[in-house]
Amino acid sequence: MGYSYINSREKSAFTPRVQMLFIVFDAVILLLFGMYLFFIYQDSKFSQQMQDIKNNTIKVQNDISDLSEKIKKVKEKELFCEKIYTKNTLLKDSTKNIFELFPKEIILSKVILSDDTLILHGKTPNKQLYNTKLQIPLHSIYSINKTTLKPLDNGWYEFSSINESKKR
């Protein structure tokens, strides 16, 4: 209006008190927003960790399954090995028993030993020795005995014996 020699000082509704209020308000909003972002980040992180744990669980379960399979196979192998070992032990014992069975006077030229069969080739000084010292024990072990004796020029006999056990 042009009455005053000077102009009024600038007046602002944003007094220091109001400014402080806005600063506090802004700080609270910022803090809440920061917390919101933090929780979102943490949530995302936990979700990722949860997913990782799930994946690990699946992996461990698969590993357990694989290991179980391997253990099963190893057990099978162990069983197989034990069986082989037992069988070998039995075979060894059988072989030993068989060789102990032969009298010193009889000469073996060929022995074929399998699970149920024993095939012998050799020479004996006489039939009686063969029948008493070898045929009778073989007869007690194997249910089927087929023996052929062939005389040689020097008075000995060449024999061929096939002994079998009956399969169950």
Place this chain on the structure above:
Amino acid sequence: MFKSLYTKVFIGIVVFDMKSKIYVELLDRHNNITNVIVKDFNSLVVDDEMYIFISKFINKTPFYYISVLDNSTPQGMIATCLEDELSNKIDLDIFHHTCHKDKWAFYVAKQDIDILKNNYIKIGLDFIFSPFAVMVEFFKDKLDDEMVLFILMQDDSYAMSIFDEGKLLYSDHHVFNDDNDSYKLLSIKESIEHFYKDLIYDSGFINSLYIADTTDNDEELKRYFMDEMFLDANIYNIELHVEICRLAKAELNGV
């Protein structure tokens, strides 16, 4: 937007008789006056008592406006707002002026403005009003009358202006050196005679006289002007502290 949430405080300070009269007007959010307080202080500057009193109000809202009436001398009115014409009347390096409605300018010494600002530096000032501004606003509906004399009469000074149909012809401001009433009236009479005699003024006979009076000498004034100058004085009592708050509102575009 936020401004409307606050109340407003207008404070008018008028110095008189070695005292300060402080007028406080409290406005609500709808600019209705809710309270008015007037208090006199025995100080010409802002002392502790005055500071505590004013702080009580200005701390309530950022929208407070402190106005003061400048009674320093020399000051006056000039019937132009053009810098070239103003510079012929006053030294623009020494005087500060405020143009009003592109018609006339109020002027006062820059040094006196600085002194006032310094006196109120504790609380600051928003408006400094000339007694001429108060007078022009108070008699604004009579400015267009033919040859009219306006006087703003205070205990220790007067401001006078003569208008002819809205045209400013003459202005004078005088601080009384003597407290004698006769001396005061004689000073006014001499100023009017100066107007009549001086050829630089476009002199004519004064038809009417309006006095805004802050003193209690209504009857004496009326009789004096009738006896000495054959003028029928129209005397209005005026409260300057209220008027400068009114001017402050006008400056703020009619708050």
